[in-house]
Amino acid sequence: MSVPATDPTANTEATAPTAESLSSWLADRIALYLKRSPSEIEPTVPLAEYGLDSVAALSLCGDIEEDFDLVLEPTVAWDYPTIEALAGHLVEELQSTEGGSR
Amino acid sequence: MLSEPAVDPAAHEAQESAVQARVAELESRFGDPDDPANPLGTAGLLAADEAGELPAAGERLLDDIVLNAEFVPGEFGGRLDRLDSLARVMRQVFRRDVALGLGYGITSFMAAANVWTAGSEEQRRRLAELLLGGSKVSVAYHELAHGNDFVRNEFRADPVAGGFRLHGRKEVINNADRADAFALFGRTDDSPGSRSHSVLLAERDQLDADRFKVLPRYTAVGVRGCRLSGLDFTDCPVPDSALVGARGQGVELALRSFQITRSAVPGMAIGALDSSLRTVVRFAVGRRLYRRSVMEIPHASATLTGAFLDLLTCDSLALVGTRAVHLLPDETSVYAAAVKYLVPKMLTDTMYDLSIVLGARFYVREGEFGIFQKHVRDLPVLSLGHAGSAACQATIIPQLSRLARRAWFSGDEAPRSLFRPREPLPGGIPFDRLALASGRDSLSASLVAAADDLPSGSPEELAVQGLVLRMLDELRQLQEDSLNLSPQDRTALAGPASFALADRYTVVLAAASVLGVWRGARDGDDPFLADPAWAAAALHRLARRLGQRPADLPPGCEGRVHEEVLRRFHERRSYDLYDTPLSG
Numbered sequence: 001m002s003v004p005a006t007d008p009t010a011n012t013e014a015t016a017p018t019a020e021s022l023s024s025w026l027a028d029r030i031a032l033y034l035k036r037s038p039s040e041i042e043p044t045v046p047l048a049e050y051g052l053d054s055v056a057a058l059s060l061c062g063d064i065e066e067d068f069d070l071v072l073e074p075t076v077a078w079d080y081p082t083i084e085a086l087a088g089h090l091v092e093e094l095q096s097t098e099g100g101s102r
Numbered sequence: 103m104l105s106e107p108a109v110d111p112a113a114h115e116a117q118e119s120a121v122q123a124r125v126a127e128l129e130s131r132f133g134d135p136d137d138p139a140n141p142l143g144t145a146g147l148l149a150a151d152e153a154g155e156l157p158a159a160g161e162r163l164l165d166d167i168v169l170n171a172e173f174v175p176g177e178f179g180g181r182l183d184r185l186d187s188l189a190r191v192m193r194q195v196f197r198r199d200v201a202l203g204l205g206y207g208i209t210s211f212m213a214a215a216n217v218w219t220a221g222s223e224e225q226r227r228r229l230a231e232l233l234l235g236g237s238k239v240s241v242a243y244h245e246l247a248h249g250n251d252f253v254r255n256e257f258r259a260d261p262v263a264g265g266f267r268l269h270g271r272k273e274v275i276n277n278a279d280r281a282d283a284f285a286l287f288g289r290t291d292d293s294p295g296s297r298s299h300s301v302l303l304a305e306r307d308q309l310d311a312d313r314f315k316v317l318p319r320y321t322a323v324g325v326r327g328c329r330l331s332g333l334d335f336t337d338c339p340v341p342d343s344a345l346v347g348a349r350g351q352g353v354e355l356a357l358r359s360f361q362i363t364r365s366a367v368p369g370m371a372i373g374a375l376d377s378s379l380r381t382v383v384r385f386a387v388g389r390r391l392y393r394r395s396v397m398e399i400p401h402a403s404a405t406l407t408g409a410f411l412d413l414l415t416c417d418s419l420a421l422v423g424t425r426a427v428h429l430l431p432d433e434t435s436v437y438a439a440a441v442k443y444l445v446p447k448m449l450t451d452t453m454y455d456l457s458i459v460l461g462a463r464f465y466v467r468e469g470e471f472g473i474f475q476k477h478v479r480d481l482p483v484l485s486l487g488h489a490g491s492a493a494c495q496a497t498i499i500p501q502l503s504r505l506a507r508r509a510w511f512s513g514d515e516a517p518r519s520l521f522r523p524r525e526p527l528p529g530g531i532p533f534d535r536l537a538l539a540s541g542r543d544s545l546s547a548s549l550v551a552a553a554d555d556l557p558s559g560s561p562e563e564l565a566v567q568g569l570v571l572r573m574l575d576e577l578r579q580l581q582e583d584s585l586n587l588s589p590q591d592r593t594a595l596a597g598p599a600s601f602a603l604a605d606r607y608t609v610v611l612a613a614a615s616v617l618g619v620w621r622g623a624r625d626g627d628d629p630f631l632a633d634p635a636w637a638a639a640a641l642h643r644l645a646r647r648l649g650q651r652p653a654d655l656p657p658g659c660e661g662r663v664h665e666e667v668l669r670r671f672h673e674r675r676s677y678d679l680y681d682t683p684l685s686g
Contacts, residue, residue, distance in 0.1 A: 029589070032588075032589035032590070033589045033590065033592075033593055035590060046293060046294060046295055047295075048293075048294035048295035048296070049294050052593075053253075053593055053594040053595070054253055054296050054353070054594070055496050055497075055499060055500050055592070055593050055594040055596075056500070056589075056592065056593035056594065057296070058500035058501070058538075058539060059499075059500040059503070059589065059592035059593065061539070062500065062501070062503060062504040062539075063589075065504070065541075066504070066507060071541075073538075074537070074538040074539040075296070075354055075538065078295060078296040078297050078353075078354075079297065081293075081295050081297070
């Protein structure tokens with residue numbers, strides 16, 4: 001089984017992803033790791049409480065990089081441990097890379 | 103192609119001869135292993151093992167030459183400048199006795215790596231002082247209930263005014279009863295996840311003796327002389343100054359600094375296989391069955407040749423692992439895990455193969471071949487301690503799909519120097535440049551790049567070329583399989599297929615290492631390493647390990663390797679990449 005390679009929200013050419021669209025992308029993706037439904041994952045509860053292990057957190061980091069063409073610290077999911085925090089951080093990262101010379 | 107580091111020939115010579123001198127001194131001080139009067143001969147080592155002690159003469163010798171200086175960076179007065187040299191020097195100890203290598207010192211190095219990576223200037227200075235003064239330092243990470251899942255560790259280091267309060271147990275800790283300091287991994291925050299632990303360096307003298315005790319010693323199958331016990335703390339205070347790095351940085355620090363020890367320790371243990379191979383060659387040369395020597399029996403001779411090739415393969419991967427820390431620090435997370443996974447596994451497998459040639463002698467605990475069963479029991483500790491095999495695979499698994507997408511068949515190849523055993527390295531270990539994950543793989547890129555540039559004159563060279571192409575097929579298959587991994591198969595609870603994928607990848611990395619070492623040696627002064635025969639035969643074994651059915655090797659290929667097995671036996675040279683003169 002393979003995961004969807006791209007997601008419409010990831011298309012930075014058209015509309016930059018918002019915290020909201022990123023949250024829903026993250027919930028969908030994390031749900032796959034945890035074998036849960038996205039609606040079960042509260043945006044403010046630390047992902048580790050749902051059992052997202054450190055190996056999965058690193059894999060998630062790779063997924064984000066791939067779909068959003070970002071380079072992240074592998075520890076990003078540790079420092080932004082909830083969907084809300086992670087989405088907020090990603091918005092900032094995307095804005096700063098957009099402003100920078102890519 | 104990356105630029106090669108500038109080489110000053112005089113500095114090169116000085117580095118190499120300094121290491122050679124340390125290796126030679128250890129070898130000569132350990133003396134003739136077969137001399138029954140030598141307390142550090144095999145008879146003495148076996149007696150200490152039977153008594154469950156480290157050989158006292160061995161500990162005195164290592165104190166005397168200040169072995170601990172090998173674990174202390176040059177800037178703090180020690181001799182630790184290069185990781186490949188550390189492995190090479192320590193191999194001389196492991197060649198004689200794994201328990202002595204581990205029990206005297208290596209756990210001190212594991213503890214120290216954390217402090218060199220993230221400790222304050224004051225902590226580093228103090229630790230150097232302790233080690234250079236002959237102290238042991240315990241690495242107290244392990245809790246039996248949690249194995250390698252150390253994010254779930256329960257040992258508490260509760261932040262309190264002015265410091266921390268330690269509470270709980272650390273189990274199966276080497277030298278807990280006699281270490282002067284402990285590197286402790288404890289929970290400093292109740293939240294789940296990977297920012298809730300910290301590393302603390304506590305000195306025994308500064309702890310309230312009523313608030314901690316040493317747990318009873320464990321008895322183990324192997325390394326019987328190691329003093330494995332544990333620590334039990336009851337609300338024991340330590341000052342703020344004990345914290346190594348930042349609070350909450352423990353998991354990250356462990357993952358970073360253990361890349362250094364995971365790269366280096368398996369290369370040390372190769373010494374035990376080296377001695378075991380020599381023991382079995384001696385048996386095969388001396389014993390007569392079916393009116394010929396065991397060495398003339400094709401199965402026995404092929405097993406010994408195969409063991410030598412496996413040793414060279416392990417050493418090639420270990421060499422690349424240690425040199426990558428200097429040359430490719432951001433890629434080391436994967437290579438360190440590959441070394442720590444594959445080398446101990448191959449060493450253990452090869453010991454089993456050798457035991458078949460030794461036959462019933464393998465079951466005898468004393469006498470001429472008694473040391474063999476000791477190495478058989480001692481070596482598996484390498485696969486168990488300090489990240490088990492599965493934990494190493496779990497380090498690789500989440501990186502596979504990223505490497506498959508970004509790195510394989512596209513990146514730059516590694517500098518040639520990565521593969522050259524005696525070549526100088528930029529000084530000092532770059533503790534601060536190790537990354538937790540990388541999107542590059544210069545080692546496999548070297549395999550890919552080499553494919554277009556291999557000589558094809560002799561049958562042996564053609565064999566290497568054919569085997570390299572098979573390895574590239576394997577890498578292509580790995581790429582496809584890695585891209586198809588489901589999310590669940592990229593977690594710690596991934597299915598067996600993910601672990602098998604990580605296993606195959608490490609074999610490809612070993613093949614890339616063998617190929618690199620041979621290519622690097624072609625213009626060198628070691629005629630055996632320059633010969634394609636060993637590379638072809640080693641790659642052939644790796645291909646079969648992957649389940650491939652490569653074409654038969656050209657006639658003469660294994661014969662050339664077999665000759666070398668005998669030459670090194672009769673001339674008393676080591677069986678690793680360094681072809682080192684041995685005592686006796």
